Amino acid sequence: MFIKLFAIALPVFIALDLLWIGVVAKGFYAKQIGSLLKQDVNWTAAIIFYLIFITGLVTFVISPAVEKGSWTYALLFGALFGLVCYATYDLTNLALAKDWPFLVTIVDMAWGAVIAALVSTVTYFIASKIG
DSSP states (O other), X not given: OHHHHHHHHHHHHHHHHHHIIIIISHHHHHHHHGGGOOSSOOHHHHHHHHXXXXXXXXXXXXXXXXXXXXXXXXXXXXXXXXXXXXXXXXXXXXXXXXXXXXXXXXHHHHHHHHHHHHHHHHHHHHHHHHO
């Protein structure tokens, strides 16, 4: 079951995250932390993040939601998981990084909650349809 859920969640997450980073919020991040951004993405680091994040999402949110038969569990606990994970990164940066923007912290934490909730819920419904 884990592999099936992982195989559903990973491409959904990557598609949404690339849309967010590359299109929707690209200008926002460039304006807020442009001096910190690399010209070329470190894809190894990005892929490792995606694999770890989706492993956690499937283990702690999606699998329990499927077992409970509850899309609302996927939605709510997905949002909580995303908020906690993104808060770890953003609040650490706010605490330690010089000139880290508070606005980036808020927007990024909100995005973490939204993307994890969406991925969890979409994965739940896809898994429910395909059995």
